[in-house]
Amino acid sequence: MTTVLGQNQYGKAEVRLVRVVRDTPRHSIRDLNVSIALSGELEATHLTGSNAQVLPTDTAKNTVYAFARDRGVGEPEDFAIELAGHFVTSQPTIHRARVRVEEYLWDRIEVTGAAADAPAHSFVRSGTEVRTCEILFDGTAHQAVSxxxxxxxxxxxxxxxxxxxxxxxxxxxxxxxxxxxxxxxxxxxxxxxxxxxxxxxxxxxxxxxxxxxxxxxxxxxxxxxxxxxxxxxxxxxxxxxxxxxxxxxxxxxxxxxxxxxxxxxxxxxxxxxxxxxxxxxxxxxxxxxxxxxxxxx
Known part of the structure; x- marks a missing residue:
């Protein structure tokens, strides 16, 4: 019986990232769960075990953290667009990237009364709602789903x-x-x-x-x-x-x-x-x- 390799992808799932912005005493945070899936010329690793065309998933994880520090996070869609573009344009064997992001929302704890001048660096999780996005990029066009x-x-x-x-x-x-x-x-x-x-x-x-x-x-x-x-x-x-x-x-x-x-x-x-x-x-x-x-x- 003859078999062939069908659609395949690999990546790093559920990279937990909390980015704190400390530019002023009034801090802000973005709390994200980032999943990356990459596809392209990856037949060899499946068929022969050669990893010559494989960017390690650990590198994908590190890229998330490095981009968060170097470029900031901003809106989750914008962050995902930057990540997807990086993987497709920097790796010749990667032709398509999908980046999914969940954002967990936090509200600032506002202090009143005598302690109203306390630093604004305390937060409480905002209900159960989770913001999501998915960015697909194939080197030419994006599909942006919020x-x-x-x-x-x-x-x-x-x-x-x-x-x-x-x-x-x-x-x-x-x-x-x-x-x-x-x-x-x-x-x-x-x-x-x-x-x-x-x-x-x-x-x-x-x-x-x-x-x-x-x-x-x-x-x-x-x-x-x-x-x-x-x-x-x-x-x-x-x-x-x-x-x-x-x-x-x-x-x-x-x-x-x-x-x-x-x-x-x-x-x-x-x-x-x-x-x-x-x-x-x-x-x-x-x-x-x-x-x-x-x-x-």
Whole structure:
């Protein structure tokens, strides 16, 4: 039986980096998790074990730290673009680089009162939300994907679910007023593919997050699918530099607790929050005429 080598890549995964900026007494930090995948002329290392064309993954790790010190970090997309460009242009055997970044957000602890003049160098983790990005570079064009994950939201009313298909195994009762809760995982693809008109990634991230949250809050939902589309549509309509957004919304079910055995009424006030199993709603919203490029898994 004859075999051939298919698509392959290698790199360093989950390089943890915390960059502290100490230019003034009011410090700032960027807390990143960086993963690098490289592909190109790498057949020999698979077929013969020769490493003559292999840049060690340890070198990739060191490059992350060196770039953070030498060039700073800035927005995670900008940092990833610099890293991807470096690997493709500095290594003749590397033709394509993918850099993924997760950023863990911190809020400054603001001190008031008598200690208000204390140095501003204390921080607290900002909820569970994680900012993400992925940069692909093949030496010619970039694909820039920004995103967020683990952004948990809840509407205590304004959600219904009824009129669904029922068969012999259906036990779910129709609901005209229910809690709707989900953990938003979203990725949006910028139309930019290179050149001097690089997006303002900080501004676009803030705007995308705002439009996702506003659409969730203002949509009277008849299904989580309807809410997903409304959230994606709001981002596409309001951010002309974004061509595609993919959303993954697990339905974090809240079930009304039966309190009748205790002689108590429960007028939609006490719920059991179940963590599994859960419905998982996923979908992509595109600008008309744009190609769907984000993977579906």
């Amino acid at each position: 995103g967020l994950k683990e952004l948990t939201v809840l509407n205590s009313t304004g959600s219904e679910f009824h009129g669904f298909v029922e068969d012999r195994y259906t036990t779910l009762r129709p609901a005209t007023d229910r809690i709707l809760a989900t953990r938003v995982d979203a990725r949006w693809r910028h139309a930019w593919t290179g050149g001097d008109d690089r997006p303002d990634f900080a501004a676009s991230y803030a705007a995308a997050q705002r439009h996702l949250l506003e659409a969730f809050a203002t949509t009277h939902s008849l299904s989580l699918q309807q809410t997903l589309y409304a959230m994606g549509r709001s981002v596409i309509r309001n951010l002309p530099g974004v061509d595609e957004i993919r959303l993954s919304l697990p339905n974090k079910h809240h079930f009304l607790v039966d309190l009748e055995p205790f002689g108590l009424e429960n007028p939609g006030e006490v719920f059991h929050a179940a963590d599994r199993p859960y419905g998982l709603i996923e979908g992509t919203v595109l600008r008309e005429g744009a190609a769907q490029l984000l993977p579906t898994d």
